[in-house]
Amino acid sequence: MQKKVNWKDPKWKTGMRISLDYKNMMADSIGKGYGITLNELEKMAAKAKRADKALKKDWRERRVGFFDLPYQGENVSNIKSFANKVKTDCEAFVVLGIGGSALGPIALQTALNPPHYNLLTKKERNGCPRLFVADNIDPAGFEGILRVVDPEKTMFNVISKSGGTAETMSQFIIVRDMLKKRLGKNYKDHMVATTDPEKGILRKIATDEGLETFPIPANVGGRFSVFSSVGLLPAAVVGIDIEELLAGAAYMNELCMTGDLFQNPAYLNATLQFLADKKGKPMSVMMPYADSLKDIADWYRQLWAESLGKKVSLDGKIVHTGPTPIKALGATDQHSQLQLYIEGPFDKVVTLIGVKDFGAEAKIPKAYKEIGELGYLGGHTLKELIQAEMLASEMALTHNHRMNCTITLPEVNAFTVGQLLQMMMIQTAFAGGLYNIDPFDQPGVEHGKQYAYGMMGRKGFEGKKKEVDEYIKKAGSLKGYAV
Amino acid sequence: MQKKVNWKDPKWKTGMRISLDYKNMMADSIGKGYGITLNELEKMAAKAKRADKALKKDWRERRVGFFDLPYQGENVSNIKSFANKVKTDCEAFVVLGIGGSALGPIALQTALNPPHYNLLTKKERNGCPRLFVADNIDPAGFEGILRVVDPEKTMFNVISKSGGTAETMSQFIIVRDMLKKRLGKNYKDHMVATTDPEKGILRKIATDEGLETFPIPANVGGRFSVFSSVGLLPAAVVGIDIEELLAGAAYMNELCMTGDLFQNPAYLNATLQFLADKKGKPMSVMMPYADSLKDIADWYRQLWAESLGKKVSLDGKIVHTGPTPIKALGATDQHSQLQLYIEGPFDKVVTLIGVKDFGAEAKIPKAYKEIGELGYLGGHTLKELIQAEMLASEMALTHNHRMNCTITLPEVNAFTVGQLLQMMMIQTAFAGGLYNIDPFDQPGVEHGKQYAYGMMGRKGFEGKKKEVDEYIKKAGSLKGYAV
Numbered sequence A, B: 001m002q003k004k005v006n007w008k009d010p011k012w013k014t015g016m017r018i019s020l021d022y023k024n025m026m027a028d029s030i031g032k033g034y035g036i037t038l039n040e041l042e043k044m045a046a047k048a049k050r051a052d053k054a055l056k057k058d059w060r061e062r063r064v065g066f067f068d069l070p071y072q073g074e075n076v077s078n079i080k081s082f083a084n085k086v087k088t089d090c091e092a093f094v095v096l097g098i099g100g101s102a103l104g105p106i107a108l109q110t111a112l113n114p115p116h117y118n119l120l121t122k123k124e125r126n127g128c129p130r131l132f133v134a135d136n137i138d139p140a141g142f143e144g145i146l147r148v149v150d151p152e153k154t155m156f157n158v159i160s161k162s163g164g165t166a167e168t169m170s171q172f173i174i175v176r177d178m179l180k181k182r183l184g185k186n187y188k189d190h191m192v193a194t195t196d197p198e199k200g201i202l203r204k205i206a207t208d209e210g211l212e213t214f215p216i217p218a219n220v221g222g223r224f225s226v227f228s229s230v231g232l233l234p235a236a237v238v239g240i241d242i243e244e245l246l247a248g249a250a251y252m253n254e255l256c257m258t259g260d261l262f263q264n265p266a267y268l269n270a271t272l273q274f275l276a277d278k279k280g281k282p283m284s285v286m287m288p289y290a291d292s293l294k295d296i297a298d299w300y301r302q303l304w305a306e307s308l309g310k311k312v313s314l315d316g317k318i319v320h321t322g323p324t325p326i327k328a329l330g331a332t333d334q335h336s337q338l339q340l341y342i343e344g345p346f347d348k349v350v351t352l353i354g355v356k357d358f359g360a361e362a363k364i365p366k367a368y369k370e371i372g373e374l375g376y377l378g379g380h381t382l383k384e385l386i387q388a389e390m391l392a393s394e395m396a397l398t399h400n401h402r403m404n405c406t407i408t409l410p411e412v413n414a415f416t417v418g419q420l421l422q423m424m425m426i427q428t429a430f431a432g433g434l435y436n437i438d439p440f441d442q443p444g445v446e447h448g449k450q451y452a453y454g455m456m457g458r459k460g461f462e463g464k465k466k467e468v469d470e471y472i473k474k475a476g477s478l479k480g481y482a483v
Helices: A010-015 A039-041 A044-060 A065-072 A074-089 A102-111 A139-148 A166-190 A200-208 A229-239 A242-255 A265-278 A290-306 A340-341 A382-399 A414-435 A444-455 A462-477 B009-017 B038-042 B046-060 B066-071 B074-089 B100-112 B139-148 B168-189 B199-208 B229-237 B241-257 B267-278 B291-308 B339-341 B382-399 B414-435 B444-455 B460-475
Strands: A019-020 A092-097 A130-134 A152-158 A191-194 A212-215 A283-288 A310-316 A319-321 A326-327 A348-357 A404-411 B017-021 B090-098 B130-134 B154-161 B192-195 B211-216 B283-288 B310-314 B317-321 B323-325 B349-355 B406-412
Touching: A010 A229, A019 A265, A019 B323, A039 A092, A039 A200, A039 A265, A044 A265, A044 A414, A065 A242, A065 A414, A074 A212, A074 A229, A074 A242, A092 A102, A092 A166, A092 B291, A102 A130, A102 A229, A102 A414, A130 A229, A130 B009, A139 B291, A139 B382, A139 B406, A152 A166, A152 A229, A166 A191, A166 A444, A166 B382, A191 A229, A191 B009, A200 B038, A212 A229, A229 A242, A229 B267, A242 A414, A242 B382, A265 A283, A265 A348, A265 A414, A283 A290, A290 A326, A290 A414, A290 B139, A290 B339, A319 B310, A340 A382, A340 B291, A340 B310, A340 B444, A348 A382, A382 A404, A382 B139, A382 B168, A382 B349, A382 B444, A404 A414, A444 A462, A444 B382, A462 B211, A462 B382, B009 B291, B017 B267, B038 B267, B046 B267, B046 B414, B066 B241, B074 B211, B074 B241, B090 B100, B090 B168, B090 B229, B100 B130, B100 B139, B100 B291, B100 B414, B130 B139, B130 B229, B130 B406, B139 B168, B154 B168, B168 B192, B168 B199, B168 B444, B192 B199, B192 B229, B199 B211, B211 B229, B211 B317, B229 B241, B241 B414, B267 B283, B267 B349, B267 B414, B283 B291, B291 B323, B291 B349, B291 B414, B317 B382, B339 B382, B349 B382, B382 B406, B444 B460
Parallel strands: A092 A130, A092 A152, A152 A191, A191 A212, A283 A326, A283 A348, A348 A404, B090 B130, B090 B154, B154 B192, B192 B211, B283 B323, B283 B349, B349 B406
Antiparallel strands: A019 A404, A310 A319, B017 B406, B310 B317
């Protein structure tokens, strides 16, 4: 279990600093013709400076808000006192949210609470409720959540900045109706809305019906919202120290103040990933060697893909850009993906994430000493084994001239996780500048949404419905392509 | 919930046949220059015929065993009677396994049992035990499983064909020691080994110590083992109808008997994926629109990556081959990955998996009729919404000239899941022939393992330990590449 420490102690903070080792991205380590040269990296300095200036300007002028989230003051106290009320009243806390509204809460929960949290006793959960995140609209899946919670002892947290998210608002309508039928007008004591502070349908509904609310600042988009009320409220409810989390994010802000490419971990990692992509490695694998970090890889997958996957017009030419983030898990995926990473095409870069102190060792007792294939294991620990395997994978990748780098967390706690997530967000925002794209929009998904609106009979989308009908008609003429 | 049906009824079987719609892989649908032409596909016939012949020969001559798994007879009855004993005696069943030994059991459980299964009451679980799969060696993660089970009411299923898998055998040693301390020599009533029928260390240990065992046929490799005891024993324990599962696999065998490329769903899909890769789409996304199928995508990820990711010598030249499988989940990942899939580079092909009947609807009550952004939802169901969104994604991909195809399951039951998994295995084995590689080995991972053996002090790997020391020394000289 996590040791209690004082994240306000500067010495402890320095000891808890996360680090990036990128030697195996470089030709010096993995071989000429395979890696990046120091010269290539240095040549990026001018471009990096421009990207740095533009990003800091966006921050100063409040177009980009995630940098400011570590310093929320009053909202943090509001969240903490609401979370305490939930802890007293509720056995379960259910997030209704999709995309950034789900991935942030899930990543924090997996990282900072014990495994199989929902199976623990309330005492083992330090008196905190169970957590469920309804991040899909599979009817069996959604009904499956409602089956295992008692609505009268549950708080439902609907998260949508605009209030127009079809998936989340459908869930909201279902839950609201169910609660009203069981609890009458007390239904509103079981719902809390996280949404835009002023605009949008959900804000209006919450005001009209008297639901408790928490704000998502207007200049913070879904995938950059983990340190807004979106991530903080669920985290506080399940007992995560959200102040320590924000302190970690603030610390990363400090480390990333410099415009010097070689001193700034987020800028440096963005630049390395950018160069790798330009060198024919469009896939970026994130492979933590710790169960607790696996959903951070999933969170990052949205951040990197949705921010950088764009169609842009550059010098009058249409360009389709964006590396593909891939999540993996060590040591598990050594028995699934490593064969491909080591022997397959030179088309990916692997980021390993290591943990020094797991807060557990899992000692392997001495046994089968006479059997060569097993005897060597006794006396070691699972911690030693997973760390040896991580180094072994790093070596195998390097030996096979595969670009890889390593991020190390001294331990997995709210302070280091705060750093890691903030670093990824800064890295992504900065990478937008390197790719010459806007990392904060997502125009491509709008199109598909409109077809769905048309099919569901939403007013104003009759034209889209017509397109659907035409598509189905054309599909009929191509039905030979099926088996 | 799943309807009770008779999978022996030929009419029902035909109605439950899964289908592949590949029109959007074709230039006829997504546009000239973007898709595959009928001519290109037809030209593959000769190559396909050779691959078919080679594969069927491997089957006949018993080098490849997974085709025969649907017809196990006696082993199935043994598994069923052992599973019944476990159901009576145990509250939990814990798989100790990694790679194929974990992915198969997990995929079956997620597909065929209700969500949040471990949180249901024993009655809701039809009297079956909880299921845990220890598929990693994270010390906190492993101790986390041991914390939530009562060893005296738990059966531990150690799965390793050779018995030499370091991760699994370490877990085995830990659990065996713990059980011995608590139960003395009765420890063996709480362990069952799934391993090679004759060879290997685990077979020897099981024989010496009198553990119950189940066989993995010698000609069945880990990633093709889901229908051997590896997948069947855990499945039977949690109440899955393993005979229906095998009937589905057998049905797919029948459908794939033909060597005619255009009639054989597995061959056809392999060929389409192969051509897509050759056309500069090295990434293959599997995106089911059903929570229940998400771990099948993860299982497939091992199958496709480890089978096809290979370094081979062709005409005296070293070639690195292998597409990269990527798992996604609809509708969830529309809010994460779809932006990249639609606007990013033309470097991937997306396989959507749809379900016609979820066994649930999740009705959305009428509400907020006066609000345009929400009013249209009421009266529909979550099932309609997820299906509309899936078609919308298909259309958006197609409109943007992105190769995609759709697999449809009439419903998710043991018979359709049996078909789907068997189709994927045949497809993969056949693809090995198209790529001119051996889909059944994994030479690349051996290298990394040996470094780990060296670090853990295994005899015979002192040379590898020396390599590790040298690597660390060299790393010291490159420590400037860190921040």
